[in-house]
Amino acid sequence: MEKREVVIIGGGPAGLAAAVELYKKGIQDVLIVEREKAMGGILRQCIHDGFGLTRFKTTLSGPEYAQRFIDEVQTYRIPYRIDTTVLYVSSDKVVTIASAKGLEKIQAKAVILTMGCRERTRGALGIPGERPAGVFTAGVAQAYMNLYNRMVGKEVVILGSGDIGMIMARRLTLEGAHVQAVFEIQPIPSGLPRNIEQCLNDYGIPLYLSHTITAIHGKERVTGVTISEVDAQMKPIPGTEKEYACDTVILSVGLIPENELSIDAGVPLDTRTRGAVVDEFFQTEKEGFFAAGNVLHVHDLVDFVSLEAEKLADGVAEYVRGGRLPECPIELKTDRNVNHTVPQKISGQRDVNVTMRVNRKFENAVIVLRQGGEVIAKKSMKKALPAEMIQIGLKKEAIRGNQEIEVSVEW
Amino acid sequence: MVREFTCIVCPNGCDITAEVENGELISVTGATCKRGEAYVKQELTDPRRTISSSVAVRNGELPLVSVRLDTAIPKNRIFDVMQEIGAVRLEAPVHIGDVVIEDILGLGSNVIVTKNVERK
Incomplete structure (x- = not known):
């Protein structure tokens, strides 16, 4: 059976960014599997501009944004398969793919789930x-x-x-x-x-x-x-x-994360995001399975998908090299005004970027993270809308012990 | 006179309140960055937009290639520009950055290709 250190399911913005970043970190035994005729995912049809303002500091159309990553994949000769569908991923990370060549199986050390969303x-x-x-x-x-x-x-x-x-x-x-x-x-x-x-x-x-x-x-x-x-x-x-x-x-x-493969592999999902429950390394609760982008939670901007997948690559590289990642015992809980957070649990050993969405519109609100009643991070917002992803930096020095973290909105 | 704007420069979409007298901008509140004030000034005097569309490609691996303007044009010329873009036919291959129409309608903006379409 073919063996790969990492198999990436989906060659959209998340999968491409993860592959490129892994390559730069020296993890090069990677395979991207894409079911369409070309890589780029949904960006191929998003011809309007406005992409890249955060990631590249310029405004691009979707195809141009995707091509920047595809060019890197091609320059580094990162292996990819197009016109190839993943049919099944077993819980021990055997990936079954179908293409014109027939059925094949690949044993992976780590599986990256970047399948994106489907429309309601x-x-x-x-x-x-x-x-x-x-x-x-x-x-x-x-x-x-x-x-x-x-x-x-x-x-x-x-x-x-x-x-x-x-x-x-x-x-x-x-x-x-x-x-x-x-x-x-x-x-x-x-x-x-x-x-x-x-x-x-x-x-x-x-x-x-x-x-x-x-x-x-x-x-x-x-x-x-x-x-x-x-x-x-x-x-x-x-x-x-x-x-x-x-x-x-x-x-x-609305969009629904496409997690059929994740479910079959035994990856537990969060009912709020309809994506996997992940820790700060973007590892799901199933060891060796990682997820980022719209399959994890619906993003507002593709720039944040790329940044998230690049962050995921850090965790995957550490996992592939060391065989394990630090425990993440600290859970993030939300009050009724917060829909969800990603990640849902953290180690407390490192700085982490917490992404969340509010449930309704707030004006002059403060997003507050508390541990044992004490404020450990906060962010003031003139307006907070459910349409946008809110990101809050949490410093490791602020985290005290393994008590759960409560995320709330005050206004 | 007080006018409300939603800034479209970036995804933050700041709600900006502008005080305007005889077309002159007196004050701006609500913008979280410098670009918001510039946007309101532009909107008051000469609102501009960029647009994206697509044009037909002969002998390409796709029947269409996406295009966009490389700088904004006056808002009231959008449909004139669309008509010009709609008349274009290209021959594959075409690549990102290729100029399809230079200085469209003398508006100082180029129509550029935003996708690679190779020959079939």
Whole structure:
């Protein structure tokens, strides 16, 4: 059986950054496995700019951002397989792959999980009505338009204010479609404020909060939707129905980390992030399995995916060389205003960057980390939104013993 | 007069409040960096945007290649620029940084390729 020190599952931004960083640390017996025809992951279809402001201090489109890492992979001759799907990873790290060459098995010392996300679909929402053509998730519409040169429709309604949905609102408008409105079931937008400004406001596309689609109409193709206002419990309010005629419905209603392989390998997941539970080395609770990027938790910016995967590479290198990593007995707990943290547990021996999201909008808030009632780190924020990832540095000198750390929002 | 802006320079998306009189900027609050004030000044006098699109490629491994503007253009010329970009046909191979249209419509911005598409 082929043996590799490290097998990386997925050649998107997280997998690429992990591979390059491992190479630079001297771990070169690595294989990236990518199921698509080319590496780069979702960035291949994200042709808008705004990527790289943090990582490269310049604004790039998605393909340009990905190419910077692909160029490094090629320069260093890091092995990769495209058009190759991972079917199964056993708990003892045997990776089964399928390609035109047939089935193969690879024994890895460490497995890096960088499979990214999938989009939540109409089926997951249970929108009533007919099942005509013309209902797309935002990423699928983006792939049709930006990779396959296929226009998806002319009269468009968008459900969900996720960033990809707003970016597709602009893209569709620029290509001559009429985007009537974006409807969001929650009372606050789920995407970033700058996308509301530059993708919706710039083109006069209205955003209706606390509204949702309560029926989709049409037999062969979508002919329209019924929109209703919702109450504080997000239940449609009878009598508020309005009809919109359209031929296309775009859904931008959330991303779900794609962890089927992780589950089969026995990697425990966090129900809040739907990604693995990890320590500060990005090692999951299954020894030798590591995870970073959108498969771990949904990120707001790809820059942070790359930075996280590079950090993961530190841990993987240490694990591959030493066979083990320090224990991480200190758990991070969240109050009801904090959705989750990554990592969920730390060693207390090193400085660590804690990433988190709040559950609702706060103004003039302070994110506080406490251990045994004592403040060990805090960050003041003019506004804290669920749409953005918040990062807080925690110094090892501040950590006292192995007591759990409580993360809370004060305002 | 008080006007509200959402800065689009970076993902922080600062809410900026600007006091404006006769088109003159009196004061700016809410920006967490210098670029916010510059953005508001630009928005008041000459709002600009960059845009991305794609153009058809003949004999390429993909039917399309993505392109973008390398500097911002006046917001009210976006659709004129889209029309110019839409008329372009390229022949593979094309590579990141290739200039597709130089100084588009005399606006001082170049349309550049943002993806490598090799010959089929």
